[in-house]
Amino acid sequence: MTKIGLEIHCQLTKLKSKLFCSCKANYREFEPNHNICPVCMGLPGSLPRLNQKAVESATSIAMALSCETPEKIAFFRKNYFYPDLPKNFQITQLNVYGDMSIGGEGYVNVEDKKIKIRRIQLEEDPGRIIYEGASERTKITLIDYNRAGTPLVEIVTDPDFESPRQVRVFLNILSDLLENLGVAEPGLEGAMRADGNVSIEGGKKVEIKNIGSFHDLEKALHFEITRQQSLFERDIEIVQETRHWDDKRKITVSSRSKEEDQDYRYFLENDIPWVKIDQGTRDTLKENMPESISSKKDRYVEKFDIAPQVAEIIASDRYYSKLFENAYSEYNAKDIANLITTDVIGFIDTKEKQQNSKITSQHLSDLIDAINSKTITRNSAKVALQEIIKSGKNTKDVLQEMDLGQVSDSSEIDIIISQIFEEEKQAVIDAKERPETVNFLVGKVMQKTKGKADPVKTLEIIKSKLNQ
Amino acid sequence: MNLNTSILKYIEDVKSGSFTVEEFIAATLQRINDIDGDIHAYLSLNDSAINDAKLIDQKISSGEKIGQCYGFPISIKDNICITGTKTTCASKILENFVAPYTATVVNRLHAEDAVITGKTNLDEFAMGLTTEFSAFGPTKNPWNIDYVPGGSSGGSAASVAANECLASLGSDTGGSVRNPASFCSVVGLKPTYGLISRYGLISYANSIEQIGPMTKTVKDSAFLLNIIAGQDANDDTTIDSNNQNYLENIEDGIEGKKIGIIKEMTTSDGLSSEVSTATKDTIHDFESLGASCEEISLPTIPYTIAAYYTITSTEAGSNLARYDNIRYGYELESEGYEYNSYISKSRTKFGPEVTRRIILGGFVPSAGHAGKYFLKSLKVKSKLISEVNNAFKKFDYMISPTAPVQPFKFGEKIDDPVTLMLLDYNTVTANLTGKPAISVPYRVVNGLPIGMQIMANSLKEKSLLQAAYALESKTTLPEVPL
Numbered sequence: 007m008t009k010i011g012l013e014i015h016c017q018l019t020k021l022k023s024k025l026f027c028s029c030k031a032n033y034r035e036f037e038p039n040h041n042i043c044p045v046c047m048g049l050p051g052s053l054p055r056l057n058q059k060a061v062e063s064a065t066s067i068a069m070a071l072s073c074e075t076p077e078k079i080a081f082f083r084k085n086y087f088y089p090d091l092p093k094n095f096q097i098t099q100l101n102v103y104g105d106m107s108i109g110g111e112g113y114v115n116v117e118d119k120k121i122k123i124r125r126i127q128l129e130e131d132p133g134r135i136i137y138e139g140a141s142e143r144t145k146i147t148l149i150d151y152n153r154a155g156t157p158l159v160e161i162v163t164d165p166d167f168e169s170p171r172q173v174r175v176f177l178n179i180l181s182d183l184l185e186n187l188g189v190a191e192p193g194l195e196g197a198m199r200a201d202g203n204v205s206i207e208g209g210k211k212v213e214i215k216n217i218g219s220f221h222d223l224e225k226a227l228h229f230e231i232t233r234q235q236s237l238f239e240r241d242i243e244i245v246q247e248t249r250h251w252d253d254k255r256k257i258t259v260s261s262r263s264k265e266e267d268q269d270y271r272y273f274l275e276n277d278i279p280w281v282k283i284d285q286g287t288r289d290t291l292k293e294n295m296p297e298s299i300s301s302k303k304d305r306y307v308e309k310f311d312i313a314p315q316v317a318e319i320i321a322s323d324r325y326y327s328k329l330f331e332n333a334y335s336e337y338n339a340k341d342i343a344n345l346i347t348t349d350v351i352g353f354i355d356t357k358e359k360q361q362n363s364k365i366t367s368q369h370l371s372d373l374i375d376a377i378n379s380k381t382i383t384r385n386s387a388k389v390a391l392q393e394i395i396k397s398g399k400n401t402k403d404v405l406q407e408m409d410l411g412q413v414s415d416s417s418e419i420d421i422i423i424s425q426i427f428e429e430e431k432q433a434v435i436d437a438k439e440r441p442e443t444v445n446f447l448v449g450k451v452m453q454k455t456k457g458k459a460d461p462v463k464t465l466e467i468i469k470s471k472l473n474q
Numbered sequence: 475m476n477l478n479t480s481i482l483k484y485i486e487d488v489k490s491g492s493f494t495v496e497e498f499i500a501a502t503l504q505r506i507n508d509i510d511g512d513i514h515a516y517l518s519l520n521d522s523a524i525n526d527a528k529l530i531d532q533k534i535s536s537g538e539k540i541g542q543c544y545g546f547p548i549s550i551k552d553n554i555c556i557t558g559t560k561t562t563c564a565s566k567i568l569e570n571f572v573a574p575y576t577a578t579v580v581n582r583l584h585a586e587d588a589v590i591t592g593k594t595n596l597d598e599f600a601m602g603l604t605t606e607f608s609a610f611g612p613t614k615n616p617w618n619i620d621y622v623p624g625g626s627s628g629g630s631a632a633s634v635a636a637n638e639c640l641a642s643l644g645s646d647t648g649g650s651v652r653n654p655a656s657f658c659s660v661v662g663l664k665p666t667y668g669l670i671s672r673y674g675l676i677s678y679a680n681s682i683e684q685i686g687p688m689t690k691t692v693k694d695s696a697f698l699l700n701i702i703a704g705q706d707a708n709d710d711t712t713i714d715s716n717n718q719n720y721l722e723n724i725e726d727g728i729e730g731k732k733i734g735i736i737k738e739m740t741t742s743d744g745l746s747s748e749v750s751t752a753t754k755d756t757i758h759d760f761e762s763l764g765a766s767c768e769e770i771s772l773p774t775i776p777y778t779i780a781a782y783y784t785i786t787s788t789e790a791g792s793n794l795a796r797y798d799n800i801r802y803g804y805e806l807e808s809e810g811y812e813y814n815s816y817i818s819k820s821r822t823k824f825g826p827e828v829t830r831r832i833i834l835g836g837f838v839p840s841a842g843h844a845g846k847y848f849l850k851s852l853k854v855k856s857k858l859i860s861e862v863n864n865a866f867k868k869f870d871y872m873i874s875p876t877a878p879v880q881p882f883k884f885g886e887k888i889d890d891p892v893t894l895m896l897l898d899y900n901t902v903t904a905n906l907t908g909k910p911a912i913s914v915p916y917r918v919v920n921g922l923p924i925g926m927q928i929m930a931n932s933l934k935e936k937s938l939l940q941a942a943y944a945l946e947s948k949t950t951l952p953e954v955p956l
Contacts (some may be wrong), residue, residue, distance in 0.1 A: 048796050049575075050796070051554075051555040051673070051676045052679075053673050053711075054710070085791070092796065095795060182849055204808060269840050271788070271792070273839055273848070275682055277678055277711060278710055278711075278790075279710055383574070
């Protein structure tokens with residue numbers, strides 16, 4: 007049986023400042039090395055000052071993943087030399103003498119499987135290394151310390167996954183959950199990263215590092231499983247090692263330096279005293295925690311009789327669920343939900359589009375009112391939606407400007423149908439012989455009225471005319 | 475003008491108009507100019523000291539609000555950062571390091587109108603007991619320049635003893651304030667861990683070290699502590715001093731107090747007969763002051779030196795890892811070096827003692843050895859803490875000589891690291907337990923000083939200073955022959 011475990015790193019980008027200084031946690035908008043200070047640069051004489059908000063955010067994550075959260079936590083130094091580490095040690099957490107990291111022993115339900123969370127820890131992100139120059143002679147390495155000290159939460163799972171697909175589902179759930187908590191923006195480049203480890207029956211654990219995206223992670227896991235299986239079939243020993251994902255060749259490669267030989271000489275970071283997270287703080291955090299995706303989903307299904315798939319889609323996305331929550335009333339909830347999942351999602355399918363969209367919850371309830379009162383057709387609503395998303399104008403104006411009011415006057419439709427019957431004589435004959443082809447005629451009417459004719463009435467009149 | 479004066483006397487004189495701040499600072503700088511070629515207490519001087527003094531004189535004459543220091547001259551150990559000036563740690567690797575920020579303690583001194591004279595010499599990165607490990611040459615003992623001044627804050631102690639300033643700030647990781655204070659016959663205080671902000675102090679072993687005042691009198695020590703102690707938003711390990719006034723009631727005496735004579739520190743083999751005699755006399759002095767003295771055994775003490783060097787080396791190995799030649803070290807061509815060779819190249823800039831401790835610091839906490847060394851040392855530390863806490867249930871103070879011997883000649887012990895380490899035998903306990911301890915000048919024998927150490931329970935600085943003041947008042951010491 008294949009066993010896969012994950013190590014996920016997620017930046018707490020919603021925080022104002024870094025983990026140990028007042029530089030911005032949102033380093034992305036700065037010129038290289040312009041979001042730094044003596045503390046995050048590790049200048050001699052500087053001292054870390056713990057960002058208490060980061061402790062709270064990380065605790066919320068731990069709670070949302072059903073973890074145990076200890077009364078007090080400690081920080082450790084992980085000592086190793088690397089150019090992106092200003093101090094040549096990273097301030098992180100470790101569970102050596104009991105639970106001292108921010109959370110442990112949680113779980114996430116992925117379909118029917120319970121994925122156990124082994125440990126959650128709070129730590130600082132290193133800087134970024136940029137390798138420039140293609141030729142061997144002009145090769146240079148640049149270091150940007152803007153990211154150094156950004157609050158990072160590491161989530162370690164047990165090797166509970168059985169397939170790369172399950173990993174993908176989990177990561178989607180996790181990133182929705184982190185976004186829903188309002189602590190992270192998993193959509194930002196590099197804000198959420200994952201390493202994996204894979205072992206197959208009879209083999210040893212192999213860790214894969216250096217994976218750029220979730221998409222690549224899935225590929226890397228597939229590759230690694232196949233590689234290990236083919237070794238196994240040929241009776242070649244699978245050794246315990248760390249392999250790096252080669253993005254260009256799309257394969258994993260054995261790392262030259264043996265990671266298991268690396269000795270991090272962990273010891274307590276004494277510049278940060280033990281942090282107490284008392285019951286009161288934890289209770290407050292729990293109270294202020296946004297409703298979880300699964301309870302939201304359940305509420306939508308139970309209270310409004312919304313289809314589970316539809317409820318799931320809306321609940322798991324902060325943007326859609328906010329639109330929905332502010333638009334629905336007791337009477338139109340189901341319609342609003344369907345409008346979001348059938349039409350809105352099609353137009354606003356990326357985070358970027360979500361940011362640029364001008365649509366409000368008011369628009370949605372106005373549109374549903376218009377449809378239900380037969381002022382417009384569903385088709386017209388779709389056309390109006392596109393314009394609203396772009397301009398944000400109020401619904402009434404858009405319907406008027408675009409002339410989308412529904413034609414429900416029978417005599418008007420009658421005239422149009424008579425014209426169509428003149429133009430499409432063969433179709434009329436066909437429809438009389440084979441009633442199932444009547445839709446062709448309905449379509450023609452819709453074409454002529456630009457979708458404004460009431461489809462129910464149209465069909466009614468056509469049928470009666472055919473029977474004459 | 476008498477430069478051999480206390481801070482408190484100086485302030486009185488300035489207030490009464492006996493001399494101006496500028497006059498006193500000018501005389502002090504002249505004194506430095508005259509004798510520091512021999513003493514080498516300073517690594518750099520504050521070019522604007524005279525200007526700073528003039529500004530304070532102006533404040534005084536215009537009746538403007540003035541800080542409580544009235545411009546008295548103070549030197550700062552060169553591992554404490556001041557904006558725009560070099561902070562070298564007496565190391566080649568930081569030879570040209572200019573900090574973009576000022577240590578909290580120095581900010582507090584500035585805010586109270588003290589004048590900084592300059593930065594003082596130390597053993598490289600505060601690792602050593604004689605200043606012989608300074609990359610820029612040793613400091614001489616003002617009592618006899620053939621002798622070491624103690625360390626690592628040897629420059630600070632010598633600058634105070636030689637009247638090149640009225641006080642100094644040193645740092646104490648295992649005795650680095652108290653040991654040179656004892657060797658140079660000045661008062662050296664290592665406060666409770668967390669009482670004074672370490673922001674701006676370049677870390678050596680951050681879990682146990684503290685900045686401490688070095689002064690001519692116990693009252694001056696209390697005066698300085700009033701200014702620099704207390705919580706700091708830039709140092710999460712600081713604790714609230716509750717605005718204690720350490721000078722208040724300092725003359726209350728110690729009648730009825732209980733004093734423990736630490737057996738392991740007063741009967742060890744390394745104790746010289748002069749120091750042993752002085753210790754016995756100290757006990758009599760305390761008894762004559764109305765305190766009761768009794769021997770107390772702290773059986774963990776023989777293991778403290780090993781634990782101390784294991785813990786400090788571990789932390790030093792980590793704290794000094796940042797000097798990797800990317801930001802500090804040699805100027806190198808950007809091409810032609812791979813990262814690891816950058817590091818090893820920069821490491822050649824460290825002197826022998828720092829190198830020794832970095833190597834030790836790489837070994838004792840490493841996988842497979844941590845259990846035998848580092849973790850065992852932490853156990854010694856926690857055992858020691860409980861022993862000392864227990865002792866303080868019974869005693870108000872515990873005493874011992876600050877150092878087991880008097881100052882020795884240059885070169886005498888530098889090649890014998892283990893003997894050097896034993897000089898810390900009486901002082902490391904205060905660091906490992908976080909307790910406050912003070913070294914009080916007690917006697918000068920054969921022209922060389924002996925200091926006595928008093929230790930008190932956490933945050934009992936006020937009581938500690940009362941005892942130190944009481945002992946000080948029993949002594950009569952000669953003037954430094956320089």
